[in-house]
Amino acid sequence: MCSLASTADSTGVRPLMREWRAVIATWWTILRICLEERLVYRGDFALGTLMRFLPIVTQIFLWGAIFQNAAVSGVSTISGYTYEDMIAYYLLTMVSRAFSSMPSLAGGIARQIRSGEVKKFLIQPVDMIGFLLLSRVAHKLVYYAVAAGPFALVFFLCRAYFPGWPEPLVMAAFLASLVMAFLLGFFLEALMGMIGFWFLEVSSLLFVYMLFTFFFSGHMFPIDMLPGGWKTVVDATPLQYLAYFPAAVFLGKIQGRELAIGLAIELGWVLLLVTACRFAWRRGVARYSGFGG
Amino acid sequence: MAIIEVAGLAKSYRVYQKKEGLVASLRGVFRREYRLVEAVRGIDLTVESGEFVAFLGPNGAGKTTTLKLLSGVIHPTAGTARVMGHVPWHRENAYRRRFALVMGQKNQLWWDLPAQESFRLHQQIYRIDPTTFDRQRDELVDLLSVGQLLGQPVRELSLGERMKMELIAALLHSPEVLFLDEPTIGLDVIAQHNIQAFLRHYQQERQLTILLTSHYMKDVAALCRRVVIIAHGQIRYDGSLGGIIDRFSSHKIVTLLFAGDTIPTGLSRFGEVLEESPPKVRLRVDRSVVADTLAAILALPDQTVQDVSVEDPPLEEVIAQMFAQVSERPMPEAVTQ
């Protein structure tokens, strides 16, 4: 585990600058160490990544059969998606999930709180959330580096399903939505992990969360397919931005004004969750120290 | 016919070098580097029924591997062995019902359940008749004084208590041969003592044949008359405990008590001075010259020796010295007495 020493300093501008530089240097060290740690396991990643595309094969056939039957009655789209769109959608949700999925983040935080490991963060200048964020960034960077190959291969093989590259502005929106999906996924899970300050058993909450995420984030099917009433419910949560939104943006299902609003709402959710996390951390730590842990 | 007969038993492993990184791993699919580890290099051993034999040896000597070979857990690379007439690695059910293996710090009991549930499973798997089973279990539980712990989940027991349960589980089916691999490792002194006392009593009463590996001299000294020393996968010594000292110890410890408060100077010419606390001195003297040295000291002018004792060095020291010796020296023949 990466740990660090604080740098003491006096007041004044130049000392302040020095302190900033020290903080940045510290954060850079953490990032570097965590990157190295992840790189050791890169061998397993590539094979595992390729295998993760296998369910797409069954989806290709399943939707093929569904659309084939729909074609018999002259229908060629489902909720605005053609067969090719549908397959492209699933492939794209794999990209968005590569950004937004945070395996064992919430569970890890809850565990560290339960075991008392969280104490070390109370005495160090870098707080737990910041540290975890950096380590996740490192993890993701390595993952992308290794997964880029398999992803590119699969996307190339399936290029017939894609309608082509989107315009530069839409592309930019896509990339922005991916970055925000990462932040969203991170702070959402971190918030849930911190429930561990108040409740011993976080697993039940996590289970409910994972359930809802799987069904309502667009991972299983495009949100557009949901009937009106359900769609309203889903719109009240940030879940669709974890898988559905970036994919839909890339495919051009969300455009113009709608796109701008969507991005704004996503940003809003990110800010809300960051604040909630900070708040939960402060309150949680106060409560934790109160117990003399 | 001896109960255990081993001839030329050998076991070597190929240990593959595992490389990190994708490219290296891929290359590893086609051509792997390995090194050969010879855990056991030709062991000959005969054990009669009712013997209690200790296996001593430094780490990695092949003690545990030998026990595993005799239990049938692994197949040998060469050689033969017969235990009670069976070939262990054929893993016949008839053989498996007649012996037991206990490994220190390794648990075979169900972790979350009380020991008595594991015992019940044992009864069914070993097909022990219920009356016999009850009698055995009660006797063992009584001897080891764990009656009130039977209903507690195994994970809540201390290391010593867990070891006792493991021993009970091993003996429930009345095996004729018992293999013990470091049974007292990690236990506190009292627990060790209890288990030693139990083993001694039980072995004598039932005339079990027991093979015990241990690091602890106290285990060995308390329980076994016969000691087999293994190093580098080969037997280096097979005989009595006392014989080890005779064979491997080159020194004796001479303790002198002088009259008056002072001790003579220059005693170091007689041997290594281990301790000087007037009026007592302890010297380490080469075995071959003990008599002459004593004569010389007693003949010293201006000094009267009030008391003399000549002892063997502590067994641990001898063993440790011997381990060091055999680790360096390349293969002298085994010494059998």
Next chain:
Amino acid sequence: MAEQPVFSKATAPAALQPASLWMYPRVFATFARNSLVRDMTFRWNFVIESLSSLSWMLMNLGFYVLIFRFTDEIGAGTGWGKYQFFIFLATTTFINSVVQAFFMPNAEEFSELVRTGGLDFAMLKPIDTQFLISLQKVDWSSLSNFGFSGCLLVYSLIRLDYLPSVLQMVLYPGYLLCGVALMYSLMIALAATSVWLGQNQTLYDFWFYITNFSRYPMEIYRGPYGDPLRQVFTFVVPVLVVVNVPARLLAKPLDEQNWPLAGFAIVAAAGSLIVSRWIFQRAMLQYRSASS
């Protein structure tokens, strides 16, 4: 075989109960009971796991309910309409919950046993090693789907416009067992390779990805890639036979076309059990045991 010489002065080996094959069911009953006791001590976990299994199934069902809003059949002319497909789903769940309850925990445990050397203890016992390591743990929470699938099955059967014959209904559980046998064989064969390959999460994922193909009617695999895929997964690694045969048996009227495949299913189940046992026994011969 020669008389076994008696070596020790000790009392003869403890009197054996009469040798019989009844030992195995009895031992299994103890395994099941012990696992239940253990699950009950972690009651909260048990409830969560049960709800979790149930919810996955409900979500899957929800997904297909959604799809059937847009189409009335999966694949043109395949006969897999809404209620037929629900029967397919129920069949999938029956088989999967049995596999997950009785075999999955043991397969996961096996590579751990190999790694820690705990497998040594399994090999000391006078009982078939494959039996022991395949059945010693039961995950009762995975059976939570059973009841719900049963209800789904009955509900769908009622909604069908035909009633399956007695023969079909009697054969159905038998073919469920064939499906379980096939899944088990694949699982144990993969688990056995951990003796050579060491602990491998990828292996476990591999099982999941391959059996994923079994969750859909075989008719969807068509076309230049689909047809060969279907052949491979029917005859080489017969996962498609697992759910398709029993589901078809119940959901569709009896048809001469189906009999060859049904016959093949039995052969495949028996064959795969034999092959997987052979692989397992080879693995046991090669077992090296963790160093102390």
